[in-house]
Amino acid sequence: MTQQKIINILGKKYTLKFYKNLLEYKNENGLVEEFAFGDCNHISKLIRICNTVSKEETADTLFHEILHAIDDELNLKIPHNKLHNISTVLTDTLLRNKLIKIKI
Numbered sequence: 001m002t003q004q005k006i007i008n009i010l011g012k013k014y015t016l017k018f019y020k021n022l023l024e025y026k027n028e029n030g031l032v033e034e035f036a037f038g039d040c041n042h043i044s045k046l047i048r049i050c051n052t053v054s055k056e057e058t059a060d061t062l063f064h065e066i067l068h069a070i071d072d073e074l075n076l077k078i079p080h081n082k083l084h085n086i087s088t089v090l091t092d093t094l095l096r097n098k099l100i101k102i103k104i
């Protein structure tokens with residue numbers, strides 16, 4: 001069964017779902033073109049996270065997708081590489097200083 005939780009991001013309800021497998025993206029021929037640890041759909045307000053990698057990677061992915069939601073809600077237009085760096089550094093800082101405890 002897929003773990004699911006409703007989270008509040010800037011007053012909007014997002015559904016957070018955890019999956020055991022990497023997310024697959026298929027091309028028009030039905031062939032898998034790309035894999036991802038997570039994604040954020042701004043229209044359906046769904047955040048999907050693969051949680052079978054390390055807890056640190058899962059936390060990084062979760063922060064990354066939450067940042068995507070914030071970026072969209074506030075129309076910030078943060079370039080993807082910068083958004084990725086922010087989530088990675090934020091995760092590292094929180095973990096390194098034991099400010100969060102991972103329970104995924």
Ligand SMILES: [Zn+2]
Binds near residue numbers: 064068080
């Ligand atoms: Zn991304």
